[in-house]
Each structure stands twice: as structure tokens, then as C-alpha cells.
Amino acid sequence: MEHIIAPIASRLHIQEEQIIKTLQLLKEGNTVPFIARYRKEVTKGLDEEQIRTINEEYQYQVNLEKRKEDVLRLIEQQGKLNEELQKKVMACEKLSQVEDIYRPYQQKRKTRATDAIAKGLKPLAVWLLKQEINGKPEQEAKQYITQDVPSVEAALQGAKDIIAEMVSDDAAIRERVRNSMQRYGKIVTKEKKKHNDDKKIYRMYYDYSERISTLASHRIMAIDRGEKEKVVSVSIDFDKEYMGNWVVQRFTRKRQGAASDLVKEAVEDGLKRLVYPSVEREIRSVLSEKAQEQSIGVFSMNLERLLLQPPLKDKTVLGFDPAFRTGCKLAVIDKNGKLLTISIVYPTPPNARIEQAEQTICELCTKYSVDIIAIGNGTASRESEAFIANLIRKKQLAVAYTIVSEAGASVYSASKLAREEFPNLQVEQRSAISIARRVIDPLAELIKIDPQSIGVGQYQHDLPTARLKERLDFVVQKAVNRVGVNVNTASAELLSNISGLSSSAAKEIVKYRDEHGEIHNRKELKKIPKIGAKSFEQAAGFLRVEKSEECFDRTAIHPESYPLAEAVLKELQLDKRLMGSEEAKKAIAAVDVQEMCEKLACDAYTLQDILDAVAAPMRDYRERYDGPVLRSDVLELEDVHVGDCFEGVVRNVVDFGAFVDIGLHEDGLVHISKMSEGRISHPSELVSVGDIVKTWVCNIDEEKQKVQLSLLPL
Template sequence: MEQMIITPIAKSLNISEKQVVNTLDLLEQGNTVPFIARYRKEVTNGLDEEQIRVIQENYAYQLNLKKRKEDVARLIEQQGKLTEEIKKQIEACEKLSQVEDIYRPYQQKRKTRATDAQAKGLAPLAEWLLKLLPNVNVAQEAANYIKEDVPTIQDALQGAKDIIAEKASDDAEIRKRIRNSMEHYGRLVTKEKKKHEDTKKVYKMYYDYNERISTLASHRIMAIDRAEKEKVIQVSIDFDEDYQLNWAIQRFTKKRQCPAVPYIEEAVQDGLKRLAFPSVEREIRNELSERAHEQSIEVFSMNLEKLLLQPPMKQKMVLGFDPAFRTGCKLAVIDETGKLLKISVIYPHQPNARTKEAESIMLNLLKTYPIKIIAIGNGTASRESEAFVAKLIRDHHLAVSYTIVSEAGASVYSASKLAREEFPDLQVEQRSAISIARRVIDPLAELIKIDPQSIGVGQYQHDLPTKRLKERLDFVVTKAVNRVGVNVNTASSELLKNISGLSAATAKSIVTYREDHGEIRNRIELKQIPKVGAKSFEQAAGFLRIEDGDEPLDRTSIHPESYALAKKILAQFALTPSMMGSEEARASLEKVTSSALAKELGADVYTIEDILDAIRSPLRDYRERYDAPILRSDVLELEDLHIGDELEGVVRNVVDFGAFVDIGLHEDGLVHISKMRRQRVQHPSEVVAVGDVVKVWVYNIDQEKQKVQLSLLPLQK
């Protein structure tokens, strides 16, 4: 590993170069990101999954950059034009775009006006003009190039100017200055097109808009890109063209006065206006879009992670309620383990309202089964269904609560092969009700079955590059599953395949083994399962939990490689593995210093701390640190609200400009970024995350649009 690659990565993450080198060594040995983050902290000095991912991606980029530098230097050298100065310029490049700017004058070009002129033998005339010789006759010199395909002096001079124009456009220093001017001082300008189909005025804000390139927010870039794609607006970058033209002309004419200067001025102006300005503008627009895409992918990933890590509502029987108008509301009763007990359908809403019958069916279900929570999907007819359920609870004094559940992707799952295999005799809508109920019992286990891109917790996700989005979301899913861990005897193959070291084939092999041999009794037994090799076992074992098995340590996050050390610690404090999690165990470890214990046992502090945590709370669920869903028993109407009202709500989505909060109305209320803190907030994710339960104040009510604006800050009275 070369220093020139390691140093910039360490600098960008503000970590030591040793951490980067050690992490890359571990990755090269075939270790997964979750395994390294959880069980090799002593090697990386505690780097988390995100830092390891960035190291992995940056290293790949730096390798690519290094290879491109070598290729460009070789290609220029093959033309006999590689100088020490060009070599230094290439070596100094920190981005691929900078390398491409240096290579631009030397690369093979498609047919252009300049290549056409060169083919006609006019390159020497262009070189002669650029010599800026005094006291010469330009027309007389040009006459020497007249031939069949260059019939006039004007044709000869035009060809020479075309060659100079392309040379000016390809000049790396000129492009660098144009880019700098656009990026730091340029403004993005949008104008409405005369004919378009924006009937709902979705893009009205951008009909006549301009903003500094340097301050453009990602969500505005995405909106402008989409409006341009839909032919609603035209977009350009406004900057000081005259200054750039004058500078470029001086670069080529060296401020001399000679007969060739007017021709060079014309050529340089043409080269910049026709070629360089549009080219650099395209590059900057592409970079803005890429930056916006990365930001949107980051927001999507962050929101998805919080959604996956919502705390499960353990030991609760749930009634899944999939709302609809015409086709009726589908109901599914699910027991504490997620097993389907009963399917039904009711018609509480128009156009086929049978309200009394719907109430009777609901009351019968609630009487027959000890249901604690009704999970209502947040799609079509959600709020009408909420009003129906709330009235039922109120009128009959029922000891049951309801919660609104995001049903994003439920229809995708319901129609999937996986759902058909799980419930072959049920209709799509019935499967959807089951999915909604299971999202309360164990959100991670249920959401894992759905393509992450179908879970709508981002902004402009349909405009994002599919491959890059999939990579990031797959990473988030893997990270979430491994942080939580899974019960190897109950986890689905969909859940298992995301465990560190396991693949889809290995996951299926584990499920098949369970079906053939019964419950897996200990982690060592995993080695007997076909397709689970030594490396798979090493990577996966710590994330696969076995409850009520032969070895009490198997139910914890302690890796089998550390069992001997864990038992040593237990023995030292007169504890047995079966005593883990007891008050006695916690009391025994109360005054233990992990650094002192690590020194005494000759182990690293990270592993000691993890073992001590597992002894105190062997069944601790990572998700417990987040807010549980809000349970309601009555409905809220817009008419009930007043400016300044204090409410409790759940964050449903976080975007660049704010957060959408479910306070129990038909539409989620918006907390704009400016209403989150008294101090400046760079991004809403600094303050809130999807699933957070927050206290909000009503800031504005729009009765006409039925929308509410909220604030995280109490209103000044």
C-alpha cells in the first residue's frame, strides 16, 4: 500500500494512517465490514462501520486515480510530449477530473472542426500564427495553404483559427480558471419555457430563479434537474465571461501587438464561447447532480437505518389493519412470534360502508384474541380507518391502543415470490395486512423482505443512480442486521443472508439444516452445516444467537474466539455463565475498571468492555436505545388544532429542508430546518431521525390545503 494513497484517506477521516493500513489489511484478508467493526476494534482502534466503508471506497477511488495518472502519463509519453512539468501536474492531481483536463489536449478526438482543419494540413499555419511574429503578412502566409480542399485564403485562416480555438478550449489552465469562476462566483439561472406541462405549478419556484452555485442545496439541485428533464425550465450558469475571455486572450497573445493578434483573439473567443464554456458548464452541472445524488443517497440510507432499527414491540399480539375504501380493510391477527392466527375483511368506509358489521367483526376479534395493539397502515384511507378504530375504542371502553405504521413497500412484498411462498393461499391485500402487523412486532425482520429502494424514506429516490443507491442501501441493511444480531433458530433466510460471512446459499443451508435436524443447540454445531466453512463461521458466529441452548454464552454477542477470556472473567468474580444478566452479576462488576482488567488479563480494552457489557445484559437489544412507536387511543382533527399547541409526534421522513412528523392528522406536518434549533442547523439529521418521538408546537395551519407547519421550538408568546 502506497503512502500517497493512505495519507489522503487518513486526512479526510481525521484518523491515523495506521488505522487506515490496518483496516485495509483486514479487508484484504476477506473480513467483512460488520465483523471488523464489532470484533476487530483493537486492530482498527474502534472504527465503526461507516468509517470502514469510507476507507474501502476511498481506497478504491485512490487506486483508480493512481492508475489513471499512470495511463495518462504513458499515453502522453507515447506521443513524445511528456515533460517534467506535465508529469508534476499529473502527480499533483487530487481528482480524476483534473487528470482528464491535463489529458484533454492529447487525447484522440472525434471529428471536429479542428481535426478537419488538421487533416487539411493547416496545423502549421495555426502554429505560425501563434508565434506572434512581427512585421508579417498574414494573408500572404495563408495563401501558401490554398489547394483543392482549401480553396481560399479565408478558408485557410478559418481552419487555422479552428485549431487554435480547440487548443484554447483544451488548455488545462484556462479550464481551471473557468471552473473556479463558475464554482465560486457563478450563479445557476433558471427560466420558464413557453410551452410546458407543469399544470399543477410543481416547479413554480424555478420559473425565474437564480442562486450562487456555491450555496445550492442538494434538494434544489434535484428539483431543478427534474424540472429541466421534464422540459419545464431551461438552466444556465451565469458568470463573468468577459474576464475569462480577456485572460485567455492575453495568455495566447502575451499582450503583443502584431498582425496575427486579431486572428488569435477571434479564435480564442470562439474556443471559449463555443467549446470551453459549455463543456465546463456541463461538467459542473454533472458534479452538482452527483453531489446532490450522494446527499440524497446519504439521507435515504440514514432514514432507512433508523426505520430498520425501530424497537420491536415484544410479547404483544397485534391486529394488522390494511386500510382501503372500495375493496375493504383487510385484517390480520398475529401472535407474539409473528404467526398468523386469523384473516378477515371489513367495510367501514364508503362506497360500500357497512359500519355496524365492521364494528361487530372488530369487537369479535378483540374479544377472541388478547390483542394489545392495532397497527394501521398509513396509506389510502388511513386516517378514516384511524377515526373508525378510535371511535370503537372510545365507545366500547376497550383496553387496546393503536399505532400508525409506515406501509412503504408492503404492496411490493405482498406481490413478491417470497410472500407467495409464505402465504400461497392468501390474496395480495391480506398479505399486506400481515406485513403491517409484523412491522410492529419486529420491524427489522419484516422490512428485510422488501427491496430497500421500495421503502420511501428519502427524497427524489427515483432520480438517483440505481447501482450506487443499491450499494448504499444494501450496506445499511447489512449494518442494521448485524448490529442487532439474529436468533439462528427462528430467523428467515432473508434475514440470515445479511449476516456477516453468510450468503443467500449459506442462509438457505442453515434453514434446511434446522428443518432436517431441529433446533441448533450451540454455535459449534454451525460448523457441521453444509456451506458454512471456517471463514464463514468466524465472520458469522458472533452475530448468530442461540437462546436456551447448550452454551449460555451463545445467546450473547461475545464471539466464540473470546469464550475462554469471558469464562476467565466470570470465574474471577465468582460468576457462572448462567448468572449473566442477574443483579448479582451487575453488582459484582460495578466497580470493575476495564483498562485495569485488560492489563491484568493481557487482553485489549475493547474486547474486555464488550464482554463486561454482555455479562451485565446478555440479551440487550441494540434497538432499545431508540424511541418505541407512539400508541394512541383517540384521533386528532385539523379543527382541533390552534397555533401554539404542544403535541407529540413521530418523525416519518427526514429530507434536506426539514422533517415530516406524524401528529395524527391526515397529512404529516412539516418542521422546516429553520424551526429546529435556535442555532444554525446544517442538516435536519443533526437534530432528528426517522422514528424519533418528538415534542412539537403548531406554527401555522393552512385550512385550505389541510396542511400544518410545526416547530421543535416553543413559540414565543
């Protein structure tokens, strides 16, 4: 096992012991969130992403070892395995290296070379490679003329075909070509004569070249899409003359003989027809996979921050789903997300009834004491924003508004879940409810939507569906468990993402609540069907019972640590009821963690988590992030000038920058070059989705109605 663990430890820059113990915990059926939160003392504080990566890297190494075993077995069955070959296979660190070594021993489909070998021409190929100084290739070839080989030319061509395939099967040559392409090669794109790029989306790539080693992921994705849509052709350019000379010297051992020209022709054919296209496809595939992984990583990062937006608690919200012709749908929800009423107004053309719309919204705001109006950012969003801003100013309403991403709202509105929740409402009305609830509790609402429908990625439609879903599902689970849920109010969808709970177990919790009323404490969870000992162990710490008589049930402290938590309170001379008080915070500030660890015979990780819970038992993980920007007035492009400073919300982060909402119709782009005076490798080093940032306008494109922004003062 050590030869599998060592490479992983080296790549991840962590200790082998951490990997071994993490893998053991996973093997025992523990979930990633549980290990990250409640087994820190075992893993030495590894987080969810590190644990996931360890598991993926381990699976790759296991597959690599299995492939090595298969290849050695298959070569041995042919009677061709020797000690040197076995060492070469065992030394491989990548699957591609193993496949290169195995290539000459593979069962081949019919090729020009296999056909020539079947005709008995292999000895002639071997003779050509010997580079006999006084030999005469044509004379030698005459010996091989048969009914199947009718001429000298046919014999020599067959021999050259065999040599060409020998070039292709040589692992050292393929590795040399691969390294040369990767280090020194350039991706070259050319515009095709006939294409449908009327909007010139791919204009940058009509005549473009860049070193493979510097090619950014988003450019790889753009090139791949342009090629797929048949707008551009793509090739890899590198020093083929140097490579050809090196391979000729390798095959002729630098000797000059009568067959030198024939061998050179065969080598060039093998490279051009077999090696270059094959390796180029491989490198393009690797580039695409890396770019896709980068895009999936960006999508995952953005989704996580979107899910972890802080909720606006104790607010009554009016959800406003904008539209032109069909009217704007309204939904008022209370502080718990319960629907109070629905309505419709027509403040926008072509059917504008502005006075009636103003009256309706004023009545709703007054009757239900609305605190915030949440406006979806889709079609007619900015026109609706202008209407609301004018209304607030005109009627002096004690209400603010915020722009809410409505990505995926229509998907939820038409889903089976939405139909079950609101069977008597139309799709658009459900959408207004979803928009409003995203302000009250973004996580609880967004959890109902397929993560792939929440548009916070780049080139997401070009990504492998299964891999994307796997990563986004992981992000959802990670976010839900970091926050935890109220076991008495959480939906089945939310509960099903809790560590250790299956979808059926989540439904059983909801069913139990419906039949027995509120769950009174964590112990009661054990009575619920489909929650066995292991499920309880994995889930209990993430399920909060906020009205439990056991104060620890309201916190993130795991039931297994209740005795230790009692001992900690005793040391602090605190009553449970004082948890979260100023007295508790002062007592904890004075604690010597190491000294208390020794006294209570516990680890520092668990002790610190207990101390944090005692200081702030009801703390919400999301409080560390910026909340939504609340506005009362609208911004038009004519109000904006180069040099102006605006506060905005980061809506999306991509490889080349970040899109920031400063209140205009279109989000402004902060290019990566305008983010920092020093060099950064990715915008995510500085900003995340949901961040509130100060920006400066550095360029205005009035024709396209777009602005370019900078995080640096001009």
C-alpha cells in the same frame, strides 16, 4: 502504497495505520460488520461507515493511480513525455485533472481543427499567435491557399479553429474556468414557453438564480428533474468577460500585434463553443452526483432508523390494511408473528357497514386478546383511524392503536416470498399481515422488502439504481448485524444478511432446523453444509442461540473470546448464570478497565464488549430508540390551532426539514429553520426517522389540509 493512503487519512481525519490495517482485514476476506464489531483493537474502533468509506476511497485512489499510469504510457508512446509533464500527471489528486492534461494528446475524432491541420494550416495558427507587430495576416494567409483552402478567409478561419481547440485543450484554462464557475458562478433557470407543469410544481424555478457554492442538494435534484421534464432551461452564469481577457493575455503573452483581433476571436470561439459547454456539463454532472450521494445518504440514514425501530414484544396485534371500496383487510398475529386469523370489514364509504365492522373487530379483540391495532398509513388510513378511535371510546376496549408505515407492504404481498409463505391468501390479506408484523418486529418484516420500495428518501426515483441498491443493501446488512438474530427463529432472508453467510448458507441453516429441530449451540453450526471455518468466524458472534447451555452463546460475545470471557467472570467472581443480574452490574461498575486489561493481557475494546454482555446478555441494540406511539383517540384539523403543542413521530427526514405524524391526515412539515435557535447544516443533526418529538403548530393551511410545525416553542 503510502501516496495512496496519505490522502485518504487526511480527508477522513484518521491515522494512516488505521487505514492500512483496515484494508488488510478486508483483503483477508473479513466483512465490514465483523471488522467493526470484533476487530476494534486492530482498527482502533472504526465503525461500519468509516470502514466502508475507507474501502471506497481506496478504490478511487487505486483507479486514479491506474489512470495516471495509462496516460503516461499513452503519451510516451507518442514520444511526447518529458519530466515536467510526468510530474504534472503524478501531482493530480482528481481524475478530472488527469483527463485535462491528457486532452491534447488524445486521439481526436474529426473536428474543425483537425480538418484545418490536415489542410496544413497549423503553421499559420502558430504565426498568428506570435503577434508579429509588422506582420500582415492576409498576406501571410495567401501562402496557404490550395485546392482545399480556396481563399484567404478560409485559411484564416482554419487557423482560428486550430487556436480555438488549443484553448480547449489547455489544462490550465480548463482548471481556471472550472474554479471560476464553482466559486463565483450561478445556476440560472428559466421557464420554457411550452411545458406540462399544470400544478406549478416547479414554479420556484421559473425565474431563479443562486450561487453554485450555496446550492442545496434538494434544489439541485429539483432543478435536474425540472430540466428533464422540459419545464425549465438551465445554464451557468459567471464573469465570461474577465475569463476571456485572461485567456487572450495568456495566448498573446500580453503583446499587441497585427493579428490581435483574429486571436481574440479565436479565443472567444474556443471558450464559447468548446470550453464553456464542456466544463458546464462537467460541473452540472459533479453537482448532480453530489446531490445524488446526499440523497442516497439521507435515504440510507432514514432506512437504518426505520429498520432499527424497537419491537413491541409479547403483544398480540391486529393488522388493519385500510381501503374504501374493497373493504379493510384484517389479520391477527400472535406475539411470535404467527397468523391466527384473517377477516374483512367495511367501515368506510361507499360500502360502509359500520355496525357489522364494529362487531367483527370487537369479537376479534376479545377472542384473541388483542393488545394493539396496527393501521397502515395508506389510502383511507385516517378514516379508518377515526373509526377505530371511536370504537375504542364507544366500547371501552382495552386496546390501543398505532399508525404504521405501509411503504413496500404491497410489494412484499405480491412477491414470490409472500406467495410461498401464504399461498392461499390474497395480496391484500398478506399486506395486513405485513403491517401487523412491522409492530412485532420491524427488522424481521422489512428485511423481506426491496429497500428501494421503502419510501423514506427524497427524489429516490432520480437516483442511480445500482449505487442506491449498493448503499441500501449495506444499510440492511449493518442493521441486521448490529441487532443480531436468533438462529432458531430467523428467516432465510434475515440470515442471508448476517456477516459471512451467503444466501445458500442461510437456506441450509433453515433446512437443518427443519430436519434436525432446534440448533442447540454455536458449535453445532459447523455441522451445517456451506458453513466453513471462515463463514463460522464471520457469522458466529451475530447468531444467538438463546436456549444454549453455554451462556455465552446467547450473547454477542464471539466464540474466539470465550476463554477471555471466562477469565473476566473469574476476576469478577461471578457465575455465568448471574450474567445480567444486579450483582453482575454492580461488580462491573467497580471494574478498572485499564487495570484488568493489563492483568488479563487483553485490549480495552474487547474487554469492554465482554463487560457489556455480562451486564446485559440479552440487550437489544434497538432499545435505545423510541418505540411506536400508541394512541386511543383521533385528531382532526379543526381540533388544531396555531400554538398547540403535540407529540409526534418523525416519518421522514429530508434536506429541508422533517415530516412529523401528529395524528392528522397528512404529516406536518418541520422546516429546518424551525428546528433550532442555532444554525444546523442538516435536519439529521437533530432528528431521525422514528423519533418521538414535541412540536408546536406554527401555521395551518386549511385549503391544502396541511400544517407547519416547529420544534421550538412559539
